[in-house]
Amino acid sequence: MSKNYFINAMGCVSPQNSLDNNNFLTEIKEAQIDRLACFEPNYRDLINPRILRRMDRVSRMTIFAASLCLQESGEVEMDAILTGTGLGFMFNTTVFLKNIIESGDSLVSPTTFIQSTHNSAGGIIARMLNSNKYNFTYVHRGFSFESALLDAMLHLEEGCQNVLVGAFDEITEEYIKVMNRLQSLKRLDKDQSTQFLDASIRAIWGESAAFFTLGANQTEKTYAKIKEMKMVFSNGTNESIKPEIELFLEENGLKIEDIDLVLSGIDGNPMTRKNYLDLHESLLPNNDMASFKNLCGEHKTASSFALWMAAQILHKQFIPEVSKLNFKETKAKINNVLIYNNYNNINQSLILLEHV
């Protein structure tokens, strides 16, 4: 049974220029008011216009990210295609809803409906690759990408050689309006420390699409190795995740001090910020820590951007200044990176990576 999950290729479309994996966050794009929108490529560079014609923006981002990853993978056959998305095709969904609300009894165009199905990106990738392999889409909030990743890891354990796994979520005008209204309802906790991220206490909404080739074997292109991943579902109680993290590390033969970098999902979101800070202070006060949501914004599949970032950090042995939160001393070598993400205090996830 394989317990090695090698990240052998990646493709990422994000608010940063993440299109070329040879460069790693050399220029940083900052948030516009309340959002970090994707830095969009020229989609025609990699996507056939015939495939492109029915795609909305998030499909384009997604298929472009998948194509970047596949291009980097070369002639590798994928034994499974796994995607995750928290909200799927919000833009198409909204357009179709609008059409049926406003149409009266006249005919409605079906295209936005058929393209609103959460698994349509997985379907497009299958058609692009002419692949009839296993093809699943996970749609569970802050576990959407993690579930796809679990399925990918399971496939390698079952004997598959290479699988394509990725995630996507988009921001739309309507989405931002709803999220800002929701956020303004949450009262800010006055005791919150401003030790990390001195930006005003509010979330910056974001989006991304990131894909990975996970292989059972190391190649010359391998970025990093995933050691293990864990999802912790809490019932909305403020129960600490500390024991879960300790157990997780123990199961992987590590102690807290072996973690060279914690990539934390903390942002200005008042709902989760206090729990992040409590955890940082109680468990990880001596660990070097970096953030990723100041680069990709908050979204249900932000952890897929974090995985891209962690793999790059391990591969390039470089941590972008802008993401550093709490640095005691810069380690000579970064061996172990732990991604910790907390979605609404209900979906918390841990991804442990190792340098190869």
Place this chain on the structure above:
Amino acid sequence: MENLKQELKLKILEELNLEDLTIEDLQDDTLLFGEKIGLDSIDALEIIVMLDKDYGVKIINQQQGIKVFHSIQTIADFIEESRKA
């Protein structure tokens, strides 16, 4: 008739996002569901919506659709006939 056909060509290119084609690719008698243009069943539904919305003509069933959507010429003929009726 010529104006109608020109208008239909532009609409089809635009509404079906056929970005890789130009108006020259779409001759009056080019097969719409043939290899070159390659439309599919979803495009047929889109054209039905367009004809209803923009020209007030209705396609009643699939069989009729297959005949009408043969080419730009046949769609234009169908609109003209429906208008006379």
Place this chain on the structure above:
Amino acid sequence: MTKVLVTGMGIVSALGIGVEINLAHLKAEKSGIDSYKLFKPFIPYDLPIGEIPHSNKQLGELLGLKSSKDFSRTSLLGLLAAREAYVESSNPKLKTGLVSSTTVGGMDQSEIFYQDFLPDNEAGSLRTILMHDCGESSEQIARNLGIKGLVTTINTACSSAANAAIFGARLLKAGKLDRVLIGGVDAITNFTMGGFNALGILNAEYCKPFDKNRNGLNLGEGSAFLMLETEAAAKENNSEVFCELSGYGNANDAYHQTASSPEGSGAALAMQRAIEVAQISPADVEYINAHGTGTGNNDLTEGLAIKTVFGENIPKFSSTKGYTGHCLAASGSLEAVFSILSMNQNFWLPNLNFKEPIEEHGLIPIQKLIEAEGPKTILSNSFGFGGNCTSLIFKK
């Protein structure tokens, strides 16, 4: 490798709430499809649907909820089926998970929100939009049943619940979980009614799967869940065993977003993979619960795919969509419950409304209920948009 056993079943469909009433109506050959009574369409449709004749308030009362207002219809239906299927564990060390599925989640509530929100972005009850996403109903179920081992949701359109069964079974076999509740749920919404209507595949009459003159599908709503346990966990829990989930296969047709390939190659592959995992030969399959939606495209290509896999020895088969309508994400688990009932209660499910075979393949389904020893090996098909094809095999 460990066997995956089915040890609990729960169902809510147009036939009724609970396994017993569903069984009674199946055996009476009584369809649940009718003109709608509760559904509030944006525009009046003259289309029959497989509606569950209980308002959200009534569903909430059945669940013993103080108020049903904080629940989407999807969550209410899911909770009812999940509770019936769930088997308590006697050993807290056994790890239990939930793999649910839905295609449009709390869309029934989002529609209410959007009607207010679209004309005025400051309007619309935020409570309703919080239920929009597909994870909501799953988390309601997990919270209600105290499931913590793993909670996730799949959406591969109409093959969703069957895929939840596959993922659940693989998690058990890999030792990640000991027990997993799997299933799916979808409520009738304007979004799906409008969508399938725009595709021109809704039937103004009762659907006629596999009939020459089939003319589209009827939408339905519902939910079904199965409790899956490893052999060891089932033994430890002293669980009642209904059957084994012995095979499964998922394949992508890689042809078109909505249409099947002309020969149904993805469907054939899914069936072949399931047969391979079950380590049986096609001749061992005694009954096929077909996807059989009643659309021109599905029933033609599914029939051709069945012929590809089974050659001249086609097992008895039927589509049960004529009973419940097409319940989208839930159809895979709903039909799994029907299949297992037929296996254990000794009857063979009829394909309602069938008259004449499709010329291209000539396949004739079971037309009247047969009361005889039930099928011992059953293959159940579920196919979805995005070319997603899934087959499950249940073994006595």
